[in-house]
Amino acid sequence: MRNGTSHLFVPGPTNIPDAVRRAMNVPMQDMRAPDFPDLVLPLFADLKGVFRTDNGSIFLFPGSGTGAWEAAISNTLNRGDRVLMSRFGQFSHLWADMAGRLGLDVECLDVEWGEGVPVEEYRRRLDADKNRRIKAVFVTHNETATGVTSDVAAVRAALDDTGHKALLFVDGVSSIASIEFRMDDWGVDLAVTGSQKGLMLPAGLGILAVSPKALEAHASSTIERCYFSFEDMKAPSETGYFPYTPPTQLLLGLRASLDLIFAEGLDAVIARHHRLAEGVRRGVHAWGLNLCATEKKWWSDTVSAIVVPEDVDARQVIANGYSKYRTSFGAGLSKVAGRVFRIGHLGDLNEVMCLSALAAAEMSLRDAGAKIEAGSGVAAAQEWYRSQIGLAAPNL
Numbered sequence: 001m002r003n004g005t006s007h008l009f010v011p012g013p014t015n016i017p018d019a020v021r022r023a024m025n026v027p028m029q030d031m032r033a034p035d036f037p038d039l040v041l042p043l044f045a046d047l048k049g050v051f052r053t054d055n056g057s058i059f060l061f062p063g064s065g066t067g068a069w070e071a072a073i074s075n076t077l078n079r080g081d082r083v084l085m086s087r088f089g090q091f092s093h094l095w096a097d098m099a100g101r102l103g104l105d106v107e108c109l110d111v112e113w114g115e116g117v118p119v120e121e122y123r124r125r126l127d128a129d130k131n132r133r134i135k136a137v138f139v140t141h142n143e144t145a146t147g148v149t150s151d152v153a154a155v156r157a158a159l160d161d162t163g164h165k166a167l168l169f170v171d172g173v174s175s176i177a178s179i180e181f182r183m184d185d186w187g188v189d190l191a192v193t194g195s196q197k198g199l200m201l202p203a204g205l206g207i208l209a210v211s212p213k214a215l216e217a218h219a220s221s222t223i224e225r226c227y228f229s230f231e232d233m234k235a236p237s238e239t240g241y242f243p244y245t246p247p248t249q250l251l252l253g254l255r256a257s258l259d260l261i262f263a264e265g266l267d268a269v270i271a272r273h274h275r276l277a278e279g280v281r282r283g284v285h286a287w288g289l290n291l292c293a294t295e296k297k298w299w300s301d302t303v304s305a306i307v308v309p310e311d312v313d314a315r316q317v318i319a320n321g322y323s324k325y326r327t328s329f330g331a332g333l334s335k336v337a338g339r340v341f342r343i344g345h346l347g348d349l350n351e352v353m354c355l356s357a358l359a360a361a362e363m364s365l366r367d368a369g370a371k372i373e374a375g376s377g378v379a380a381a382q383e384w385y386r387s388q389i390g391l392a393a394p395n396l
């Protein structure tokens with residue numbers, strides 16, 4: 001007999017609000033019905049608001065963030081194109097790997113895991129690229145593996161200052177709809193996200209926002225593409241009908257999640273993520289532990305990767321959480337396996353949920369041999385949340 005609920009604190013898939021779950025629990029609909037566009041067309045208009053773009057076009061693929069990565073590359077670049085990327089965690093690593101496998105000439109900067117995009121080095125390389133061989137610059141806005149947020153606006157400034165016309169690609173899978181992201185203001189050309197993080201849905205949608213400049217590049221790009229081709233996928237935003245069977249339940253869920261985000265207000269959603277994240281960070285520091293993100297400027301408001309003491313195995317912390325306390329934490333991936341565990345604090349979350357994450361993490365850490373004071377992290381976060389509650393819009 002298992003009472004109560006389990007607790008999900010992985011940085012995606014995130015908790016699904018009841019309203020979203022209910023919206024998806026409906027009989028199957030006719031995807032060719034005359035009123036199907038009434039559901040589909042407003043989704044495209046509203047997603048523009050989430051990416052903060054007036055000029056961009058939205059593409060919605062049944063797939064995941066990885067599919068959206070591939071769609072971004074294969075629709076706008078050519079085999080052999082040089083691209084400037086940086087790698088500082090599992091997801092930035094995987095995107096660079098994909099770029100190589102799709103035939104791009106990847107100039108990849110290896111950065112310490114715990115830091116983010118090396119903007120000054122990008123600037124130097126862009127400036128040195130007198131023959132303009134670099135066709136695109138890539139930024140993993142929020143590296144989910146290490147809890148590091150990079151400065152997209154600064155990369156735009158580096159492009160502008162050097163007069164470089166390369167396309168700017170951004171992976172916003174774990175930032176969009178939870179951390180400040182401004183497609184038009186930052187001159188982003190291809191922004192990529194998935195449905196299972198800030199949008200609080202199951203996995204299953206790869207979502208892109210594409211600038212007019214990227215659409216121009218699309219016209220002359222020759223990488224083979226079929227399922228992910230923009231040509232085929234521009235129909236839904238124009239007609240409301242998909243070229244193949246759409247995941248209707250996910251679209252209904254997306255409607256409900258966008259309604260929730262706009263009812264709270266995107267700015268308020270972003271502020272809430274900051275407030276919640278700060279409580280988690282205070283808890284971690286009260287334990288005497290550090291984040292994987294080496295400096296405050298890199299701290300992520302959607303996920304904290306926590307470095308465990310030398311004599312503790314983070315895998316044991318995660319196993320304890322799951323088997324003893326029915327609480328899921330994110331694993332340390334690849335290079336940081338065993339060294340970090342992650343608390344995802346994004347999506348449908350509030351203060352007390354974050355306190356329960358810290359409480360479960362404290363028990364799991366102590367069970368794994370960490371010498372941290374029981375209750376210390378929870379207490380520090382409580383004090384932060386109490387100090388903030390008068391300032392915040394009521395989250396009722």
Ligand code: PLP
Pocket residue numbers: 012064065066067091140142143144145171172173174194203
């Ligand atoms: N990019 C980032 C930053 C991610 O966190 C993830 C998944 O966690 C991905 C890309 C890949 O997305 P998906 O798992 O939806 O394919």
